[in-house]
Amino acid sequence: MATAKQRATNVKRNAKNVAHCNESFRDMQKMMKEKGAVTGTSLMALLQESVSEMNQWNEEEDEDFILQGQLEDSQKPSSNSSATSNEDNDYDGQEQHHRQHELLSRRLDNDPLFGGSRRQKFIKIPSQVKNLNILIEAMHHSTEERDQFLLAVHGDKYVGKSELVHRAIETVQIEGFGFTVLRSRRSSNNALTSLYPFREVVSSVLRGCNNVTQPRCELLNPTEDETIKEVSDSVIVQQLLDRKILNKGDQLMLGAILPDVVNSEMLSLLQGRSPTALMKDVVASLFKVLIPLQPIMLVFENDGDGDELDASSWSLLEQLLLASDKNCPQIMTVVLSRRRMSIPESLDEMTVDIAVESMTKGDTELFIRALFCDRNNIDREMNVDESVLGDVFDLCYGCPLFTERVISWAQRKDIIELDQTRNAVSLNYDKSALTLTNTAPHSLNEELLEVINIIPHSQLDALKLASCLGISFNIQKYELLKSDGLVDLLEEVNSTHGIFDVNGDNFRWRHVALFEALQSIIISNERTEIHERICDSFDRMSEMSVGDVQHAKHYSMAGKWNEACDKYMESGIVASQSFNFVDAVACYEEAKKCLAQSARPSLK
Numbered sequence: 001m002a003t004a005k006q007r008a009t010n011v012k013r014n015a016k017n018v019a020h021c022n023e024s025f026r027d028m029q030k031m032m033k034e035k036g037a038v039t040g041t042s043l044m045a046l047l048q049e050s051v052s053e054m055n056q057w058n059e060e061e062d063e064d065f066i067l068q069g070q071l072e073d074s075q076k077p078s079s080n081s082s083a084t085s086n087e088d089n090d091y092d093g094q095e096q097h098h099r100q101h102e103l104l105s106r107r108l109d110n111d112p113l114f115g116g117s118r119r120q121k122f123i124k125i126p127s128q129v130k131n132l133n134i135l136i137e138a139m140h141h142s143t144e145e146r147d148q149f150l151l152a153v154h155g156d157k158y159v160g161k162s163e164l165v166h167r168a169i170e171t172v173q174i175e176g177f178g179f180t181v182l183r184s185r186r187s188s189n190n191a192l193t194s195l196y197p198f199r200e201v202v203s204s205v206l207r208g209c210n211n212v213t214q215p216r217c218e219l220l221n222p223t224e225d226e227t228i229k230e231v232s233d234s235v236i237v238q239q240l241l242d243r244k245i246l247n248k249g250d251q252l253m254l255g256a257i258l259p260d261v262v263n264s265e266m267l268s269l270l271q272g273r274s275p276t277a278l279m280k281d282v283v284a285s286l287f288k289v290l291i292p293l294q295p296i297m298l299v300f301e302n303d304g305d306g307d308e309l310d311a312s313s314w315s316l317l318e319q320l321l322l323a324s325d326k327n328c329p330q331i332m333t334v335v336l337s338r339r340r341m342s343i344p345e346s347l348d349e350m351t352v353d354i355a356v357e358s359m360t361k362g363d364t365e366l367f368i369r370a371l372f373c374d375r376n377n378i379d380r381e382m383n384v385d386e387s388v389l390g391d392v393f394d395l396c397y398g399c400p401l402f403t404e405r406v407i408s409w410a411q412r413k414d415i416i417e418l419d420q421t422r423n424a425v426s427l428n429y430d431k432s433a434l435t436l437t438n439t440a441p442h443s444l445n446e447e448l449l450e451v452i453n454i455i456p457h458s459q460l461d462a463l464k465l466a467s468c469l470g471i472s473f474n475i476q477k478y479e480l481l482k483s484d485g486l487v488d489l490l491e492e493v494n495s496t497h498g499i500f501d502v503n504g505d506n507f508r509w510r511h512v513a514l515f516e517a518l519q520s521i522i523i524s525n526e527r528t529e530i531h532e533r534i535c536d537s538f539d540r541m542s543e544m545s546v547g548d549v550q551h552a553k554h555y556s557m558a559g560k561w562n563e564a565c566d567k568y569m570e571s572g573i574v575a576s577q578s579f580n581f582v583d584a585v586a587c588y589e590e591a592k593k594c595l596a597q598s599a600r601p602s603l604k
Contacts, residue, residue: 113511114451114498123370125363125400128164131354135168138332138352143177143295146329148321148350152343153336155356158401158444158513161336162301164356169297180208180293187303189470192549192571192590194312194582197300198257202286206236206254209289213245237261240289250285257282259578270579275312279319286320287327295330302337303471304512309335312582318344358398365389367400368425371407372418383424388416391436401513402444409447410436448517455493462489463499467518468530468557470550472508477550480537531558547574549587556590561598565591 124132131153141147155161169181182201190196237254240246246254252269255262256278270278290296300309309317317333324331335341343351359367368389369382396402410416415436419426427435441447452460465486466473475482490507494500501508509515522530534554545551552567572587 113448113514123367123400125160125359125367127357127360127363128160131356132164132168134352134354135165135334136171139168139172139177139179139297142297142332143179143330146325148324148329149332150317150321150343150347150351151332151334151354152341152351153334153354153356154338154340156358157304157338157516158399159356159358160400161356165299165334165336169299177295179295179297181297181299182208183299183301185301185303185472186309187471188305189472189550189553191310192583192586194310194580194586195257195316197309197313198316201298201300202254202257203233205286205289205293206233206240207231208293209245210236210239212292213240213243215243232260233258234261246285246288249281250288253278253282253285256580264578267578275315275582276319279312279316280323282316283319283323287323290328290331294328296328296332298331298333300333300335304516305338308337308339308341310582314342314344318347321347321350359400359403360398361389361393364393364396364398364403367403368392368407371404372425379423381423382418383422385424385426387427388425388436391440395436395440395442399444402447405444405447406436406440409440413439415439444513445517445520448514449521451497452514452517453521455497459489459493462486463493463518464522464526465530465533466490466500466507467509467515467522468527468534468554469507471512471515472506474505475507476505477545477548478534478537480540481534484537527557528559531555532560534558535560535563547571552587552590556594561594562600565594565598565600568594 138149138151142149153161153165182204184197184200186197237251252262252266365384368384370378373379392403392406396406414428417428475487499510499514501510531554535558538551547570549571552564552571555564555567568587568591572584575583575587
């Protein structure tokens with residue numbers, strides 16, 4: 001005998017069929033309301049006549065879900081004729097392939113990780129509300145009380161650190177606090193470049209200061225340089241010099257962060273300075289361009305498993321925050337990392353440690369409810385069956401990103417549904433043999449690779465190569481790879497899947513999860529072969545940039561230890577010639593490691 005749940009499900013499906021095949025569904029709803037037909041039995045009695053007229057229609061919905069958004073109900077009339085059956089069984093392969101890609105395209109249009117127009121929901125997870133309030137309160141104090149804060153936000157991957165900080169900033173900006181938000185991203189590619197995290201920040205500061213201090217006459221009559229879409233940092237510095245905002249000494253100090261704004265002759269003036277004295281002088285020059293932009297928020301974010309801020313960056317940030325009380329009081333800093341950070345002891349009093357944890361089971365239940373509701377109006381009366389909640393929590397380990405994608409995946413497969421009769425998220429009992437534990441992807445990488453693995457092999461190979469270039473890269477550095485058709489392939493896959501953010505020759509993976517998913521499918525030998533291909537392109541170049549640490553890294557990953565040792569030594573010499581002895585030492589240490597792996601005699 002059918003259970004009450006199954007009867008209610010059957011009633012719901014029959015009502016849907018009637019709605020599709022008879023345009024009187026609204027009238028029927030009105031009739032149901034007038035007669036008070038709300039139970040399964042009364043609904044079945046009311047619909048009996050309509051359902052009997054629909055026996056030529058299939059009761060089963062189309063279940064052809066292959067990496068796609070949920071299909072509309074098929075509404076195909078059933079037939080007992082063998083001709084129709086044979087026609088279904090002999091479904092044309094090319095037409096099916098075209099249909100799959102059309103449905104995939106529809107799905108990607110709504111997938112924020114693949115550049116879709118729909119933005120990921122922000123859901124106030126109960127265990128994270130406290131962290132959100134701490135962030136917002138610190139931002140209030142920074143402007144109202146002029147307190148300096150260093151917010152150290154850390155937690156495992158994909159637990160929502162970036163979204164939490166973004167939400168806090170969005171909240172205070174809506175409240176009218178008017179922060180100038182200066183962001184910087186770093187990755188393992190930049191681990192051997194000291195002060196690299198400050199490059200993007202200082203470049204943005206120079207442009208911001210240039211805009212707010214520009215005379216009205218210059219705004220009305222821009223110079224030829226200012227009409228260029230991409231104005232270099234050196235041009236901006238020169239304009240600030242002309243307006244007496246900066247002097248030559250400031251230009252030299254900023255050159256410690258942005259090497260392009262000074263020449264080698266000026267850099268020689270840095271010789272003999274102690275690191276601490278140098279950082280204090282750099283901070284003094286930075287204040288000149290920071291003060292007009294107050295209140296200021298510096299956000300340093302780490303891409304993937306890259307290292308935290310380098311020692312020089314921590315030293316500069318330390319001097320900046322300690323001196324800001326008297327010079328630039330409305331400034332605060334947010335640093336995000338997957339691991340707890342090694343923060344200088346002198347900053348302990350102004351540091352707020354914020355640990356972002358995975359969701360609890362209670363959090364997961366509310367999170368699932370929110371996915372079926374308007375995020376601003378969550379139905380507190382809605383239930384989530386244990387058969388769904390338990391499987392999702394065990395599968396996703398409290399990861400918000402994976403939880404959201406598993407729920408979307410299960411909806412597309414029609415495995416779970418919102419049972420309107422009970423106001424509960426439950427398994428679809430028409431498919432009782434299917435559960436999340438035996439059908440759903442078992443990791444975020446697996447779920448993402450369902451989409452990525454069906455692209456043409458040539459494009460997949462291009463993505464694998466791109467993942468070996470790093471989470472962000474300038475394709476101009478790989479000129480021969482560009483001429484070999486790499487860019488064309490990346491642009492083709494980007495036009496359909498939106499995997500990259502592209503700005504001229506600069507490529508950045510749209511989401512670190514996509515980058516790490518691609519890296520997970522590259523086996524060791526294949527990774528070595530890819531780096532060998534990259535190194536071969538270097539060897540074929542007529543002119544190769546001198547002292548590029550990234551080139552040395554590719555030789556190291558390819559197992560070409562002699563060449564890697566030479567490149568690291570070369571990079572160290574270039575750094576020392578620029579009086580950047582911290583980077584020089586780091587490069588020499590890497591060269592020593594490569595030498596130990598090579599056939600050359602040891603330096604000992």
